[in-house]
Amino acid sequence: MTRSVTVRVPAKVNVQLAVGAPRPDGFHDLANVFLAVGLYDEVTVTPAEALRVTCSGPDAGQVPLDATNLAARAAIALATRHGIAPDVHIHIDKDIPVAGGMAGGSADGAAALLACDALWGTGASQGELLEICAELGSDVPFSLVGGAALGTGRGEQLTTVDVGGTFHWVFAVADGGLSTPAVYGEFDRLTAGTDVPAPAASPALLTALREGDATELAETLGNDLQAAALSLRPSLAGTLAAGTAAGALAALVSGSGPTTAFLTADEESARKVADALLASGTCRSARVAPSPAPGATVV
Ligand SMILES: C[C@](O)(CO)[C@H](O)COP(=O)(O)OP(=O)(O)OC[C@H]1O[C@@H](n2ccc(N)nc2=O)[C@H](O)[C@@H]1O
Ligand SMILES: Nc1ncnc2c1ncn2[C@@H]1O[C@H](COP(=O)(O)OP(=O)(O)OP(=O)(O)O)[C@@H](O)[C@H]1O
Known part of the structure; x- marks a missing residue:
């Protein structure tokens, strides 16, 4: 009998994303407060004759199925370290928006x-595992651990953050993605000549998380x-305004966007804001x- 292993993995929102000046290696130092949210991809691996990737879900057509897929890169990285062949069929059941600033590819990795x-x-x-994650991408270590964490360096060095309650969110998914390097590039353009x-990390934000105070x-x-994402996609301002008008406590761009995130007082209010955003x-x-939400977990 062929054995399969399935892992469920969450999306993220950045509740604080403080970005420094560009480093010589092209990355930016961050104070990145990650929060894992309850939208999940499921990744199933099954022994196969050769490495291959398949994907299902509404956005499956936008996911690369070649060796650039972060899930394939993860399998190759682990196999290489242990001197084995990465002969596995990886199936991604994708529910996390693609290129949406919610670390969907990182989650699959x-x-x-x-x-x-x-x-x-x-x-x-x-x-x-965390070392391999950091080689794959800045967001990948957090996708493994989930919960809440402060990421420093380029976001890969994690310190756990305490969260004292449940926060309720609405995520407005935009048409089309935004490229993460392009958004960082726009940040550099907008801040050129200024003292970055x-x-x-904001102590007040960490206290709010610890106390569960929405x-x-x-x-x-x-x-x-956010300013860089809005500069590249001005229509996001309308989405942010629609969610705020509908009663969200706060609205912001999720990571590099273009998904926008709305914090609400409770689940009922989240449903109302979601309905209003759709209607807008x-x-x-x-x-x-x-x-x-919990990090990557074998189910
Ligand atoms: C925007 C965030 O999602 C916030 O969590 C992350 O900072 C992006 O993390 P990621 O998608 O895992 O990014 P990586 O795959 O590591 O890097 C992609 C590109 O994003 C830019 N990048 C990323 C992270 C960082 N701290 N500084 C950067 O400038 C670089 O141009 C890099 O070449
Ligand atoms: N497993 C994967 N799922 C989705 N995209 C992937 C995957 N592997 C590689 N990619 C590539 O990564 C690009 C970014 O997709 P992803 O969904 O990870 O974006 P994101 O959520 O904006 O990332 P982040 O928030 O980490 O910056 C895609 O356009 C795609 O080409």
Whole structure:
């Protein structure tokens, strides 16, 4: 009998994304407060004659199925380290918006890594898994651990953040994606000639998370990439305004966008904001999700 392993993995929203000046290696130092949210991809790995990737879900057509897929890269990275062949069929059941600033590709990379480790019995330590994640991308370590964390460096060095309650969100999915490097490039263009301060986590935001206080969190949310995302996609301003008018406590661009995130007082209010966003015609779909959510987990 052929054994399969399935891993469920969450999307993320950045409740604070403080961005420093560009580094010599092209990356930016960050104070990146990640929160995992309850929208999930499921990645299933099954032994096969050769590595191949398939994908299902409404956005499946936008997902690369070649060796550039982060799930395939994760399988190859683990196999290479352990001297085995990455002969596995990876199936991604995708529910996280693609190129939406919610770390969907990163989630699949972390999930495939955990799934292959379980399938092959490689027994990689959490430290080794996190090291491979960091090689795959800045957001990938957080997708593995989930919950809430502060990411420093380029976002890959994680410190756990305490969260004292459930926060309710609405995510407005835009038509088409935004390229993460293009948004960082626009940030550089917009801040050229200015003194960009070293990024630091907001103590008030960390307190709001610890106390589970949505009103306080709403006042302290911040995304330094928001102006760049709005500059590249001006129509997002209309989406942000529609969610705020519908009663969201706060609205912001999720990571590099173009998904926009709305913090609400409770689940009922989240449903109302989602309905109003859809009716406004300013987004393709509106998804309700609680946070924090657990990281990559074998199901
Ligand atoms: C916008 C965020 O999603 C917020 O969590 C992340 O910072 C992006 O993380 P990611 O998609 O995993 O990004 P990576 O795959 O590591 O890098 C893609 C590109 O984004 C830019 N990048 C990314 C992270 C970072 N700290 N500084 C950057 O300038 C670089 O141009 C890099 O070449
Ligand atoms: N498994 C994957 N799922 C989706 N996209 C992938 C995957 N692997 C590689 N990609 C590529 O990565 C690009 C960005 O997709 P992704 O959904 O990860 O964006 P994102 O959510 O904006 O990322 P982040 O928030 O980490 O910056 C896609 O356009 C696609 O070409």
